[in-house]
Amino acid sequence: MTVQLIGGxxxxxxxxxxxxxxxxxxxxxxxPLLKSITGRTLVAGPHAPxxxxxxxxxxxxxxxRGVTDAELLAARFASRPGVTICCGSLExxxxxxxxxxxxxxxxxxxxxxxxxxxxTWDETLTRLLAARSPRGRLLLRLENLFGIHxxxxxxxxxxxxxWVTADDRDPSRPLGPxxxxxxxxxxxxxxxxxxxxxxxxxxxxxxLSDPALGGFLEATLARSVPEQSAPAQxxxxxxxxLVAGAVRHRLADDLAPSWIFLAGPGSTGPEASIAxxxxxxxxxxxxxxxxxxxxxxxxxxxxxxxxxxxxxGASTAASRSAGAEGPIAASAxxAxxAxxxxxxxxxxxxxxxxxxxxxxxxVRGDGVPVPLGRTLEGLLLAACQRRAxxxxxxxxxxWQAGPxxxxxxxxxxxxxxxxxxxxxxxxxxxxxxxxxxxxxxxGGYAHLWPSPADEVQLTALLAGMTGREVxxxxxxxxxxxxxxxxxELTIARDRLTEELADARAKHEFYERQIAxxxxxxxxxxxxxxxxxxxxxxxxxxxxxxxxxxxxxxVRAVVRRTRD
Amino acid sequence: VHHANHYYGHSHVLARYCGLDDTDPPRxxxxxxxxxxxxxxLAPDHEYTPGVPSFLWSERTRRRAWxxxxxxxxxxxAPFAYLxxxxxxxxxxxxxxxxxxxxxxxxxQHVVGDHDGLMAxxxxxxxxxxxxxxxxxxxxxxxxxxxxEDAGFRVICHGYRGGWWKDLDPGFxxxxxxxxxxxxxxxxxRLCSAVFYGALAGCEPAxxxxxxxxxxxxxxxxGQPRILRxxxxxxxxxxxxxxxxxxxxxxxGADRLLAxxxxxxxxxxxxxxxxxxxxxxxxxxx
Numbered sequence: 001m002t003v004q005l006i007g008g009x010x011x012x013x014x015x016x017x018x019x020x021x022x023x024x025x026x027x028x029x030x031x032p033l034l035k036s037i038t039g040r041t042l043v044a045g046p047h048a049p050x051x052x053x054x055x056x057x058x059x060x061x062x063x064x065r066g067v068t069d070a071e072l073l074a075a076r077f078a079s080r081p082g083v084t085i086c087c088g089s090l091e092x093x094x095x096x097x098x099x100x101x102x103x104x105x106x107x108x109x110x111x112x113x114x115x116x117x118x119x120t121w122d123e124t125l126t127r128l129l130a131a132r133s134p135r136g137r138l139l140l141r142l143e144n145l146f147g148i149h150x151x152x153x154x155x156x157x158x159x160x161x162x163w164v165t166a167d168d169r170d171p172s173r174p175l176g177p178x179x180x181x182x183x184x185x186x187x188x189x190x191x192x193x194x195x196x197x198x199x200x201x202x203x204x205x206x207x208l209s210d211p212a213l214g215g216f217l218e219a220t221l222a223r224s225v226p227e228q229s230a231p232a233q234x235x236x237x238x239x240x241x242l243v244a245g246a247v248r249h250r251l252a253d254d255l256a257p258s259w260i261f262l263a264g265p266g267s268t269g270p271e272a273s274i275a276x277x278x279x280x281x282x283x284x285x286x287x288x289x290x291x292x293x294x295x296x297x298x299x300x301x302x303x304x305x306x307x308x309x310x311x312x313g314a315s316t317a318a319s320r321s322a323g324a325e326g327p328i329a330a331s332a333x334x335a336x337x338a339x340x341x342x343x344x345x346x347x348x349x350x351x352x353x354x355x356x357x358x359x360x361x362x363v364r365g366d367g368v369p370v371p372l373g374r375t376l377e378g379l380l381l382a383a384c385q386r387r388a389x390x391x392x393x394x395x396x397x398x399w400q401a402g403p404x405x406x407x408x409x410x411x412x413x414x415x416x417x418x419x420x421x422x423x424x425x426x427x428x429x430x431x432x433x434x435x436x437x438x439x440x441x442x443g444g445y446a447h448l449w450p451s452p453a454d455e456v457q458l459t460a461l462l463a464g465m466t467g468r469e470v471x472x473x474x475x476x477x478x479x480x481x482x483x484x485x486x487x488e489l490t491i492a493r494d495r496l497t498e499e500l501a502d503a504r505a506k507h508e509f510y511e512r513q514i515a516x517x518x519x520x521x522x523x524x525x526x527x528x529x530x531x532x533x534x535x536x537x538x539x540x541x542x543x544x545x546x547x548x549x550x551x552x553x554v555r556a557v558v559r560r561t562r563d
Numbered sequence: 564v565h566h567a568n569h570y571y572g573h574s575h576v577l578a579r580y581c582g583l584d585d586t587d588p589p590r591x592x593x594x595x596x597x598x599x600x601x602x603x604x605l606a607p608d609h610e611y612t613p614g615v616p617s618f619l620w621s622e623r624t625r626r627r628a629w630x631x632x633x634x635x636x637x638x639x640x641a642p643f644a645y646l647x648x649x650x651x652x653x654x655x656x657x658x659x660x661x662x663x664x665x666x667x668x669x670x671x672q673h674v675v676g677d678h679d680g681l682m683a684x685x686x687x688x689x690x691x692x693x694x695x696x697x698x699x700x701x702x703x704x705x706x707x708x709x710x711x712e713d714a715g716f717r718v719i720c721h722g723y724r725g726g727w728w729k730d731l732d733p734g735f736x737x738x739x740x741x742x743x744x745x746x747x748x749x750x751x752x753r754l755c756s757a758v759f760y761g762a763l764a765g766c767e768p769a770x771x772x773x774x775x776x777x778x779x780x781x782x783x784x785x786g787q788p789r790i791l792r793x794x795x796x797x798x799x800x801x802x803x804x805x806x807x808x809x810x811x812x813x814x815x816g817a818d819r820l821l822a823x824x825x826x827x828x829x830x831x832x833x834x835x836x837x838x839x840x841x842x843x844x845x846x847x848x849x
Contacts, residue, residue, distance in 0.1 A: 387622060387625065387626075387638070389638065389819060390818065390819055393822075393825075447634055449637075460828055461825065461828045461829065463824070463828075464821075464822070464824040464825035464826075464827070464828035464829070465821075465822070465825045467822045467824050467825075468824060469824045469827070469834055470828075471834070499614075501613065501614075502613045502614025503614060505612055505613040505614050506612060506613075506614045506615060509610075509612040509615065
């Protein structure tokens with residue numbers, strides 16, 4: 001397979017390796033959008049080969065900027081017929097409306113090269129749309145420049161790819177889904193469906209607007225988002241808590257890291273697409289990514305997320321969960337569906353497609369209903385904040401006595417009837433309790449417990465609240481995110497400062513107590529000495545000495561008798 | 564941590580509840596509230612030490628303590644409520660008359676008031692036999708005891724409170740509960756722990772008569788006037804029994820008791836050495 005150099009190509013450059021900027025589009029949750037693509041297809045911009053593998057279209061043109069990427073793709077797809085590789089800048093692509101589907105899931109920011117004339121965002125879109133046939137479809141990503149990933153980011157040095165920086169002051173750039181829908185409608189490509197795109201999850205408007213799905217969404221995003229910045233990039237705050245708050249405040253769409261738009265005629269895609277946690281999704285990756293370990297495919301999908309990218313989340317989260325106990329069917333609900341590794345109804349393995357069934361219920365691809373309600377951790381924290389300890393004990397007791405005892409509280413949805421549904425695979429119950437303790441302390445809720453607010457001690461106390469006796473030395477270690485965040489570090493610093501002050505105060509208190517006891521001991525000894533010196537005291541001592549001598553004599557006789 | 568944890572055999576009751584040796588309760592890692600309190604749960608003479616948790620009777624007390632900057636409060640409920648779970652009330656309890664707790668001073672305090680006037684009020688209100696329970700200081704005062712006995716009242720004392728690890732009396736609460744269960748009513752001239760205990764133990768409570776006062780009494784947290792305002796419903800010779808029970812449950816945290824495993828963990832107590840020990844043991848009334 002030869003690479004077509006269309007002009008403007010960058011001879012020493014790769015977007016796919018993720019070293020000059022964010023990792024390429026590669027989130028597994030995108031897979032369900034790709035499976036129905038037909039006809040001639042243009043994939044513009046860096047996309048992980050695992051995504052391209054999922055496109056069933058017979059003719060695919062891949063447009064990348066760097067010669068290195070083009071050559072890698074040529075090698076990767078050498079055996080796949082119908083794949084053409086173009087290397088260069090978008091504006092050099094022939095402006096022939098030749099493509100039935102245009103895929104730009106990396107967005108518009110990496111389509112022009114250093115050699116190109118500067119185009120605004122809108123002009124870039126116009127050029128891209130020019131490649132689309134009149135009844136063609138468009139799959140487009142728009143980064144949210146005010147998304148959670150940017151809100152939690154510490155300032156970073158610009159990457160190599162930012163010779164021109166995406167700017168929310170660019171008047172031609174849509175600042176949200178509404179503006180984007182209007183722009184595409186004006187261009188004759190009405191949006192059929194759009195999603196808030198989080199790591200490992202695409203969430204449609206129907207899903208986001210149903211409050212009953214709040215717990216499920218919090219659980220899903222809590223699972224995938226925290227791992228987004230591995231390898232660790234320090235950040236302002238733990239994104240998982242922020243995302244959970246955004247879901248509760250109905251801001252998950254507004255604050256999504258990016259949005260995905262499906263425009264033009266044809267399939268509308270699922271209501272939501274969620275990369276499953278647990279071994280199922282690992283299996284899925286292996287079957288989708290035919291590339292071997294260390295190859296481009298594997299690197300691209302796991303690849304490091306650069307600044308502003310949340311892209312690598314789901315796959316790392318999946319590998320983390322796979323290291324746990326393995327899939328224990330937590331309940332006859334989501335977890336079993338998630339870990340099954342296959343999706344019914346022509347779905348993509350390892351990715352759950354959410355839709356409404358005939359009865360209006362939210363179900364997964366295999367027909368298993370999505371649990372409605374709030375997360376167990378949310379309920380527990382709410383009860384703790386109210387200091388409703390009887391409620392806390394009841395929730396903890398029901399959780400730990402049931403089949404989802406080993407599923408972390410963030411991954412358990414409690415429905416209106418009080419049933420517990422695990423949405424991730426189960427580990428050991430004590431590990432789940434420790435995760436809860438870690439979350440309470442790390443999240444700044446240590447004040448809810450008397451000191452020392454230490455994870456191990458709190459785990460043992462939480463176990464005690466369920467009636468289970470746990471020695472702190474038996475509390476297992478857990479793997480925790482190593483990502484540093486300023487808020488959590490500040491919380492920890494303040495907590496430790498307070499603990500130190502308390503420890504000093506206690507130390508002084510104990511010192512005073514010891515001084516009193518010493519005084520008391522001295523007094524008693526003096527009294528003892530005085531009493532011993534009296535006639536009665538001497539007589540008592542003589543008696544005691546006599547008894548001791550008698551005992552020694554008896555023992556000696558017994559020893560001799562034995563010998 | 565504090566000698567007051569052993570007052571009235573409180574730590575002994577909790578040790579028994581936790582399946583531990585109730586003749587020698589372990590050191591308790593924190594400060595255990597030892598009486599009904601309108602402040603932060605700590606006794607007025609008790610020094611607050613940051614970092615030492617307070618084990619409080621009620622959520623209301625915890626909230627108050629928090630507002631005063633005492634953050635390490637944990638509601639465990641009153642030891643008396645634990646005792647009741649181990650010796651539940653029975654319909655066969657033969658109840659008669661009233662047990663009356665005249666307001667008393669504690670060690671080193673002296674109460675000032677007219678005992679004759681108080682006896683007159685008691686006779687006016689109570690139509691059955693009256694048992695007067697005196698604090699040990701008053702009980703040792705033969706003259707005072709005699710005055711009550713001469714007035715036709717049965718006079719008892721539940722025992723020593725104990726202090727500084729001396730004169731500890733593990734049977735105190737047991738004797739109190741046994742007496743409360745024998746009486747139909749519980750009364751005092753001040754709202755106090757005993758009235759709440761009585762209400763929880765099935766007695767009809769009442770608070771009436773000259774409230775007397777302590778020499779140099781300090782009105783901390785609003786003192787007696789605040790008690791009268793806030794708990795007005797419990798004052799008077801006859802009060803609503805259901806409401807009183809509800810208030811007693813709240814003030815004694817009887818609906819918030821901990822399971823033994825949680826209590827042991829919280830107090831820093833060990834697990835019972837043998838499974839048999841974990842079974843609730845009987846305690847000797849000494």
